[in-house]
Amino acid sequence: MKKLVAAITTILVFCGLLAFTSDRLAKSQVKSQSNTLTLYNWGDYIDPALLKKFQKETGYHVSVETFDSNEAMYTKIKQGGTSYDLAVPSDYMIQKMKAAHLLVPLDKSKLHGMNNISPQFRNLEFDRHNQYSVPYFWGTLGIIYNDKTVKASQVQHWKQLWNPRFKDSIMLVDSARDVMGFALIRDGDSVNTKNIKQLNAAKKRLDSLTPNVKAIVADEIKMYMIENEAPIAVDWSGEASEMLSQNSHLHYVVPSEGSNLWFDNLVIPKTAKHYKAIYAFLNFMLKPENAAQNAEYVGYATPNEQAKALLPASVRNDKQFYPDAETMKHLQIYNNLSPELIGTYNELYLEFKMYRN
Amino acid sequence: MTKKTKWFANGYLTLVFVLLYVPIFYLIMYSFSTGKTMSHYQGFTWAHYVALFQDARMIQIALDTLLLALLSALIATAIGSLGALGIYATKKRQTRNALLSLNNILMVSPDVIIGASFLIFFTFLGIGLGFGSVLMSHIAFEIPIVVLMVLPRLQEMSTTMIDAAEDLGASSWQVLSRVILPAIIPGILAGYFMAFTYSLDDFAVTFFVTGNGFETLSIEIYARARQGIDLEVNALSGILFVFALLLVVGYYLLTQYTAKRQKAGVKRP
Incomplete structure (x- = not known):
């Protein structure tokens, strides 16, 4: 019996130590929970350097969670219990999420730089007048x-x-x-x-x-x-x-x-909480220099016309992309x-x- | 056994073990490769291990996984051992068998179904998904294993010992702590280790019930593997393999030690 109690205490102490170090590690990555933004994104679909730059400029930390299909993302958001601030669904999925009332409309007064997006990628059939979505890549x-x-x-x-x-x-x-x-x-x-x-x-x-x-x-x-x-x-x-x-x-x-x-677009799911950070991030990503940097990292085509102009000519004029x-x-x-x-x-x-x- | 069949038996055994272990060693070998993918081995390096230890997120996830396994196994062992005692003490044969079958059904039902049902259950109750939900579901699917490990020990235990203790005036607490528990400790330990490995192992249940902010190794490795396996994952697998090896050796030494002590002490009935 004594040995059992000793074994249990050892395990509990060990658990405590683990919890403590893991908590310290988590804190070293995230300075404070209140000013974080949770981005629910496809794997390897944003330049990590941009996230650092964003944190430097605005103080908001971005924690990225990843999904591997539109459907998986849809289920996770619909199911609730999560607190994603931004998600990156593709075109048809936006229609579906809209129909399921999973999206929060964009407040255009807080959004700057939508005009950087090429007109041919705005006001598309899946989201007329871009009520819900900011084009991310195509x-x-x-x-x-x-x-x-x-x-x-x-x-x-x-x-x-x-x-x-x-x-x-x-x-x-x-x-x-x-x-x-x-x-x-x-x-x-x-x-x-x-x-x-x-x-x-x-x-x-x-x-x-x-x-x-x-x-x-x-x-x-x-x-x-x-x-x-x-x-x-x-x-x-x-x-x-x-x-x-x-x-x-x-x-x-x-x-x-x-x-x-196809288009991948930034949207605000209904699970969003940190609206200030969300608009700061959207505006940050709409800036030509940031969108260009991201496009160079990810390799997909950017819908941001100003950003495209900043890309090297060899990329910009590449008929393949x-x-x-x-x-x-x-x-x-x-x-x-x-x-x-x-x-x-x-x-x-x-x-x-x-x-x- | 003739010499020939013995040779064949040994050869077969070696072949099976080679087949089982070669993929693991192949994986570990590439964790030392200077290349970026697992297609060509290109010289020795520790770089992937260094990268792994600098990856705070990965380390945190590893620690969380370990914490989850230790804690859930502990709670599951406590509940499961009590459950085994309960089943053992059930006098009516039919009820006992029914309880045992209910326990076994949980053992054999696929993880996917358990995970999906937990997800529905948690969201129905409005419990946020995260460490708590994963811990609870891990405890839940570990309990049946512990029951199955402890129950045989109880059945092996001679009831005359309990009768003797009671005749000598032991209270029921004393019977439990001085007679029953020492007899079933090997079962409890085995149950704990099994529960621990089940928790480390689990992918399907965790996949369903985890929410933002909490991930286990299996989930993270799966997510990373979608992008093409990074050799950092190989390094991590290598470390986990060594860790498991140490665990097995430790468990072996522990059982050797207790067996020796039992032999030296009073002979068990």
């Missing part, structure tokens, strides 16, 4: 190829992926709407189609692509492409820019017949579809993914 879906084995002319269009010579060499990003999306675009259909016939046809086309598909993976694509493991991949522009920077043989193409155009007006015209934004329709998209995609052989 990008496209496209084809990445390795010039060691693939010629540029061989992968300018989606339908060229079906070329039998690319047997077992294409990596696809594991995302239902993106994969269904390019299959739809290939035959000139809308990525938001509600026509079941078109969807089934797209799925059939994907099935016939099966022999060419090497793998359907997510973030790992980056590593595989950099290591020359596969000659072709379908992935998002930001991922592509990171690959390109690490392997000079890689190139990115946005097919001119169309592709997906800032496509020309002609291509831009053909790009399509995902709309939030009804749950049933989303279900159909997912089901068809899963059928393609699971039963490929």
Whole structure:
């Protein structure tokens, strides 16, 4: 009995010590809890140097929590019990969150610098008059190829992926709407189609692509492409820019017949608490020099026109990441579809993914 | 056993252990690589360990994980041991079996379901998600293991000892603390260690019930792995592996020690 009591006390003392040191460590990272801002962001999606700069300028500490899909973020915010001040959902998710009353409208009088955002990225369908969202980054879906084995002319269009010579060499990003999306675009259909016939046809086309598909993976694509493991991949522009920077043989193409155009946007979820810090941060991120620095770090395209002007000419004029007006015209934004329709998209995609052989 | 089959048996055993341990050592080996990814080994360095120890967030998370495991295992052991005593003392066979089955159902139900149900439960009660919610759910899923570890010890214990103690005028507290507890201490210790490792291990339940501000190692490593494994994670895995090794050796020495003492002392019935 005595030994048991001794053992329990030892464990408790140890727990106390652990709690104390962990608390000290937490405090060394965050000076005071009251002036922190919790940013709920995608992984590695903001330049850490900017967070330090923000803290220096305003005294607010930013603690970043990360999510890996729009859906995961939606669930966490809807479920409550959290206190995220800002989140970064994509376009269609903003519509969904709006419908679920999870967003707090922006107070435009406190917001400075919205005019820095290029007009073509303001007042978009998913959020008219930018009532809720400040554009953060935008990008496209496209084809990445390795010039060691693939010629540029061989992968300018989606339908060229079906070329039998690319047997077992294409990596696809594991995302239902993106994969269904390019299959739809290939035959000139809308990525938001509600026509079941078109969807089934797209799925059939994907099935016939099966022999060419090497793998359907997510973030790992980056590593595989950099290591020359596969000659072709379908992935998002930001991922592509990171690959390109690490392997000079890689190139990115946005097919001119169309592709997906997506936006990630800063919004205030209803769980927000520190409004002063929120507007300080939004205004900070709208400043051209900060947006430019962030764009250089993240590698996605910035919607901030003034910031774009500050970027090096080689980046600014890169057709791969800032496509020309002609291509831009053909790009399509995902709309939030009804749950049933989303279900159909997912089901068809899963059928393609699971039963490929 | 003939020489040939013995050779085969040893070979098979070696193969199994090699298969089990090679991935871990492969992982640890790369924690010393100067490269950035796990594709080519490029020379020796401590840099990843240095980076790990400078990463205050990672250290804090490691400490929190340890704290959570120690504390939840302690509370779960207390509750679970009492629960085992309760089940043991239940006279009616049917009730006892029913209680035991209820306990076992919690053991075999998937973590995902337990985690999801806790999440719904906590948000329904309006309990904020964070250290508290994770601690409570860890205690909850550890209790059945402790019960299962302690119960056999109770059943092994000879009831004549309790009768003798009572005949000699021991109060029920004395019976518990002087007779029953010493007999079941090995079970309690084993239960504590099992609960501790379950807590360290857990991903699914924690994933559901954790909120902002609190993360455990498994959650953090998962989040980081999405970006492609950083070799800092390898370094951390190496340290945890050594830590677990020490724990196992410590537990072994402890049991050796108590076994020796028991042999030297009065023979157990």
